[in-house]
Amino acid sequence: MTSDGSAALSCRDLVRRFGERVAVDHVSFDVAAGETYGLLGPNGAGKSTTIKLVCGLLARQGGTVVVAGQPIDERTVDAKASIGYVPQDIALYPDLTAAENLRFFGSLYRLGSKDLGRRVDDVLELIGLADRAGDRVDSFSGGMKRRLNIGAALLHRPALLVLDEPTVGVDPQSRHAILENVAELGDSGMAVLYTTHYMEEAQRLCDRVGIIDHGRLVAEGTHRELVSLVHEEDRIALGATGDLESLRSVLSALDGVTGATTADSTVHVLARDARRLLPRVLEAADAAGADVTSVEVVEPDLEAVFLHLTGSALRE
Amino acid sequence: MRAVLLIAAKDLRQRFRDRSAIIVGFAAPLLISFLMSAAFGGAEDLHATIAFVDEDGGELGSALEEVLSIPELEEVLTVETRDRADAAARVDDGDLDAALVVPAGFTTAVIAGEGAELEVLAGVDAPLSAAITRAVAEGFLTQVRANRVAVATAIDAGAPVTDIAALAERAAATAPATALEDQPLGGRELDLISYYAPGMAIFFLLYAIGFTAKSYFTEQREGTLDRMAAAPLRPSAILAGKALSVLVYGTTSLTTVAVVTSLAFGAEWGPAGAVAAIVLAMVLAVVALTALVIAVSRTERQADGLASIVTFTLALLGGNFVFVATAPEAMRRAALLTPNGWALRGFTDLATGSAASSAVVPVLSILVFAAITAAAAAVTGRGLVTR
Numbered sequence: 001m002t003s004d005g006s007a008a009l010s011c012r013d014l015v016r017r018f019g020e021r022v023a024v025d026h027v028s029f030d031v032a033a034g035e036t037y038g039l040l041g042p043n044g045a046g047k048s049t050t051i052k053l054v055c056g057l058l059a060r061q062g063g064t065v066v067v068a069g070q071p072i073d074e075r076t077v078d079a080k081a082s083i084g085y086v087p088q089d090i091a092l093y094p095d096l097t098a099a100e101n102l103r104f105f106g107s108l109y110r111l112g113s114k115d116l117g118r119r120v121d122d123v124l125e126l127i128g129l130a131d132r133a134g135d136r137v138d139s140f141s142g143g144m145k146r147r148l149n150i151g152a153a154l155l156h157r158p159a160l161l162v163l164d165e166p167t168v169g170v171d172p173q174s175r176h177a178i179l180e181n182v183a184e185l186g187d188s189g190m191a192v193l194y195t196t197h198y199m200e201e202a203q204r205l206c207d208r209v210g211i212i213d214h215g216r217l218v219a220e221g222t223h224r225e226l227v228s229l230v231h232e233e234d235r236i237a238l239g240a241t242g243d244l245e246s247l248r249s250v251l252s253a254l255d256g257v258t259g260a261t262t263a264d265s266t267v268h269v270l271a272r273d274a275r276r277l278l279p280r281v282l283e284a285a286d287a288a289g290a291d292v293t294s295v296e297v298v299e300p301d302l303e304a305v306f307l308h309l310t311g312s313a314l315r316e
Numbered sequence: 317m318r319a320v321l322l323i324a325a326k327d328l329r330q331r332f333r334d335r336s337a338i339i340v341g342f343a344a345p346l347l348i349s350f351l352m353s354a355a356f357g358g359a360e361d362l363h364a365t366i367a368f369v370d371e372d373g374g375e376l377g378s379a380l381e382e383v384l385s386i387p388e389l390e391e392v393l394t395v396e397t398r399d400r401a402d403a404a405a406r407v408d409d410g411d412l413d414a415a416l417v418v419p420a421g422f423t424t425a426v427i428a429g430e431g432a433e434l435e436v437l438a439g440v441d442a443p444l445s446a447a448i449t450r451a452v453a454e455g456f457l458t459q460v461r462a463n464r465v466a467v468a469t470a471i472d473a474g475a476p477v478t479d480i481a482a483l484a485e486r487a488a489a490t491a492p493a494t495a496l497e498d499q500p501l502g503g504r505e506l507d508l509i510s511y512y513a514p515g516m517a518i519f520f521l522l523y524a525i526g527f528t529a530k531s532y533f534t535e536q537r538e539g540t541l542d543r544m545a546a547a548p549l550r551p552s553a554i555l556a557g558k559a560l561s562v563l564v565y566g567t568t569s570l571t572t573v574a575v576v577t578s579l580a581f582g583a584e585w586g587p588a589g590a591v592a593a594i595v596l597a598m599v600l601a602v603v604a605l606t607a608l609v610i611a612v613s614r615t616e617r618q619a620d621g622l623a624s625i626v627t628f629t630l631a632l633l634g635g636n637f638v639f640v641a642t643a644p645e646a647m648r649r650a651a652l653l654t655p656n657g658w659a660l661r662g663f664t665d666l667a668t669g670s671a672a673s674s675a676v677v678p679v680l681s682i683l684v685f686a687a688i689t690a691a692a693a694a695v696t697g698r699g700l701v702t703r
Contacts, residue, residue, distance in 0.1 A: 055546045077548050085546035091539030093326070095333055104326050108319060108547035152543070 008033045008068060008160045008191030014053050015062030023049040025215040026063070031160065031193050036186040038206030039195040040302060042312075046215035047195035048088060051164045054193065055085045068159040081109055084158030088165045090145045091152075094138035098129055098148055101137060106155035119155045127151040127181065143174025150181060160191045167201065179205055199302045209302065213310045223302070230308045232300040233258060234274030236281055238267045239294030247290045254284055265293075274299065319549040323557025324564065327531070331565055340523045341569035346576055349509065349516040349583075364445030365394040367403035367415035367437075374423025380434075380456050384416075392448060407437050413445030414438050416453055426460055433457075509577060510584040510667040511639060511660075517573035518656045519627075519636040521566050524602055526623030528562050529609045533616035559603045566599035586666025590675035594662045597682040601655035604686040607693035630654045655682040 007030040016024040024046045031037040039047045052058040054065050056072045065072040070079035092101050102120045111119060124130040127147040137145060150166055163182065167175045183205060186192045196202055202209045203223055210220040219226060240247060244262045251269050252260040256277045259270040271277045274297045285292050306312075331337045368384055370377040384395045396412070403415035415437035425432035434453040438446030535541040544554050574591060577583035585591045605626060613619035631637060633647075634656035640648055641664070651657030662678030 052542070057542050057545055074551075077550055079548070080546060081548040083546065085543060087539035087542050089537075089539035091543040093330065093540060095330055096326075100329075104322065105543065105547070107322050108544060108549060110318075110548065 007031060007066070008035075009037075009054065009193060010066045011050075011054060011063065012065075013063040014050060014060055014065070016049050016053055016058060016060050022215050024053060024060075027212070027215070027217045028063075029210050029217060029220060031191045033159070033191050034186065034189045035207045036182070036192040036194060036205055038202040038209040039193070039212050040197070040199065040202045040209050040306070041195075041212035042197050045197075045212045047197075047212055048164050049215075050212070051085075051162055051193070051195055055083055055162055056080055057085075081156060082159045084153035084156065084161045086150050086153045086161070086163040086166050088168060090142075090149050092137050092145060092148060095136060097134050097136050098124065098140070099133040101148065102152055102155060105152040109156035111156060116155070119157075123151040123154050126154070128177070141174075143170050143177070146170050146174060146178060147181070150178065154185070158190070160193065161185060162193045164195050165197070166194075167196070167198065199306075202302055211302070211306055211309060213306075213312075218309045219305070226302060226305045227300045230300050230305050232304060232308075233270045233272060234300070235298040236269040236271065236274050236278060237294075237296040237298065238269065238281065238285060238292060239265060240267060240285065240290045240292050241265065242290045243288075244290075247285060247288050250284050250288045251281060254280060256280075319547075319553040320556045320560055323544070323554060324560035327558060327561035328564060330531075331527070331561065337527060337565075340520050340527075341565060342572055345513075345516040345520040345569070345573045348520075349512040349573070349577060350581060352508070352512040352516070363392060363394070364413040364442065364448050365396070366445070366449050367398040367406065367412050368395050369398060369400050369403050369415055369417040371400065371420040372418040372422040373420075376423040376426055376460065377418040380416075380418055383456055384452070389452070393452070404437055407439045410439060410442075412439065413442035414449040416449050426464065429464070507582075507584070509581045511664060513573060513577035513581070513583040514570075514585070514663040515636040515660060517570050518598060518634075518659055519631045521569055521598065521602055522605075522627040522630060522656070524562050524566055524569075525606045525609055525626055526620060528558060528606045529613065529619035529623050530616055532558060532610050533613070533619050537616065555607070559607065562603050562606055563599055566602055567595060570595045570599065584667040585663065586670070586675075587672040590666055590672035591663070593679045594659050594666075594675055594682070597679045597686065598655060598659045601682050601686040601689065604689035604693060608689050608696070611693040611696040630656050633657065635660050652681070655685045658682050658685075 009031040011030070012028045014024050014027045015022070027046070027050055029037065039050060041047050049058065053060045053063075054067070054072070056065075056074050056076045059074045067079060068082040070076075070082065072079050072083075093104070096104070099120055102123060103116060106116045106119055120133075121130070124133050127150065129144060129148060129151070132140070132144065137148065140148065146166060150163065153161060153163075161182075166182070167178050170178065179201065182192060182194065186205075186207075194201075194206060206223075208220060208222055209226060210217050211226070212218070219229060221229075238247075238251075244265065244267055248260045248262050248267050251257060251267060254277070256273065257269055257271050261268045269277075269281060278295070278297060282292065282295070368381055370381060381397070383389075384393065398406070398415070400415075400417060403412065403417070406412040407415050417435035417437065419433070419435060422432050422434070434457060436446060436449050436453055438449070532541070535544075541554070545551055571592075574583075574585050574595070578585055606623075609619055609623050609626060613622055633650045634640070634654040635643070635647075635651045636656060640651045640657065640660065643651075652661070658678040658681040662675045665674040665678075666672070
């Protein structure tokens with residue numbers, strides 16, 4: 001993707017073993033500036049180990065990591081300033097306040113006291129905790145801690161933000177807020193490496209997704225590129241009243257439609273690219289005099305892709 | 317260096333917000349050293365009131381009565397002369413601590429060379445007073461036997477038998493040829509608060525090993541250690557920051573205990589410079605021990621258990637609970653294998669008036685211990701932060 005060397009992150013042939021077990025097996029991928037790249041895989045697939053290799057937290061047995069043009073390993077010091085790391089755990093001090101936590105972690109990134117003060121205020125504002133700045137973290141809800149956990153990685157304006165399953169164990173509302181925050185950061189031009197085992201998060205958030213299983217990156221690409229690997233068709237479920245059989249017949253004849261069936265007041269249309277075909281399907285239904293009551297486009301999801309590529313379900 | 321200071325400052329902020337750390341580092345050593353001094357210090361004020369019963373009526377009975385009234389015993393004994401029945405009843409009632417009885421025929425039996433014993437009537441409520449009374453009786457009997465031997469030797473050597481009375485009188489008046497007297501090297505008596513104040517301060521300082529090791533593994537478990545390691549700083553800076561926080565905490569704790577016990581309880585610590593050198597060396601040894609506990613442990617629970625074992629083993633061997641100078645030889649030798657044993661030896665010497673230079677050997681010994689321990693930690697714990 002970024003073979004011109006402009007990648008915010010470039011990983012090549014990363015290898016890490018724990019004894020006999022190969023946790024990361026020749027993994028390579030790039031993340032461009034402004035791109036959100038998802039590493040999707042079940043628990044134990046090697047996502048967190050890959051993240052730790054990227055951040056120089058683990059020694060590796062092979063491969064290279066380059067962040068913003070600078071190589072990274074476990075002995076690196078200065079180049080780590082380009083990375084903002086959000087661990088899977090809530091890595092905060094519960095007996096310190098939100099502001100004290102941010103000031104401490106920000107100061108480790110060599111921010112001057114004036115700049116640090118401003119950044120702490122900005123980040124607290126960004127994550128919606130400005131009014132709780134002086135409260136101890138152990139008085140926060142799980143969602144607030146998660147947001148602060150992300151905030152602590154943003155103080156030094158990193159070129160690459162690395163998030164290791166940042167929504168594990170949070171309520172839907174907090175998850176939504178976190179995903180909104182991450183999306184905004186990606187839109188602002190920051191490169192984001194995001195690991196998750198939630199397929200919906202990867203689909204919603206990531207420009208590209210790498211599917212990882214048993215330490216190996218088995219596929220990567222955009223959502224569309226990945227689902228095309230499955231050779232599975234999209235489906236349009238058209239709820240309608242009237243003569244459903246003649247409607248099915250009309251829709252079957254449309255260019256791009258590979259088949260249609262009826263069941264329970266619904267015509268199911270199979271197509272290669274359902275979203276592009278949808279306007280023509282609705283026009284044909286209207287022309288056929290059908291009264292359309294509902295429309296649903298069902299595309300093959302990453303769950304299907306994962307099943308197709310690995311032979312096992314994502315949540316196993 | 318900035319990162320080291322930042323991490324140390326953060327650790328200290330957390331430490332001083334934790335009430336238990338304040339109690340262990342400051343309140344507990346002050347309180348326990350005061351209580352132990354008060355508890356054991358009671359022995360110094362021991363005084364017994366006893367009855368003297370003379371059923372013998374002979375010369376030796378009178379001699380013993382004279383012995384009991386010498387000025388040296390006035391601080392320890394108050395003696396009342398009574399008959400046996402009255403004395404026994406009063407001892408039984410607890411009005412008197414003990415009674416020393418010279419049985420009838422005692423003098424005659426001694427002169428005849430027959431077995432002669434004094435009797436001590438002891439009350440169950442005052443075992444220490446009874447022990448003092450027995451000690452006085454034993455001392456008197458020893459002197460009497462020595463006099464008999466002296467007179468007999470003189471007669472065997474050809475002294476005129478007509479001079480026996482004069483010889484006996486001279487022998488009785490002669491002080492023993494040798495006498496033992498406790499005399500501290502520095503020339504000053506060691507009071508208990510001056511021993512237990514540093515003893516307890518060091519004991520509670522050893523708790524910092526557990527605190528810090530536990531905090532390290534908590535940081536590892538909760539991910540804050542990884543978060544620090546992901547920042548642009550050397551992994552060694554994280555360990556150095558934690559070591560610095562122990563150094564500051566330990567030095568503050570020991571210094572506070574020294575100042576407060578000096579001012580409030582009158583504890584003797586000795587010259588400030590020498591005390592500071594021992595304090596610093598001891599805190600460095602604690603830092604090294606902490607590093608070793610972290611290096612050889614794999615979990616928080618392991619570290620906690622190991623730190624407890626180290627703390628109590630060192631405290632027991634080093635003499636933090638008992639005055640090691642009066643302990644058996646093996647225990648005194650074992651104390652010198654521990655940094656706290658050396659520290660207490662140094663503090664004791666200084667407290668009894670020894671020169672500041674007397675702290676040199678203890679300080680060097682502690683530093684050698686610290687260096688060996690730190691080296692072991694460095695070898696065992698290589699790659700501690702980024703494994």
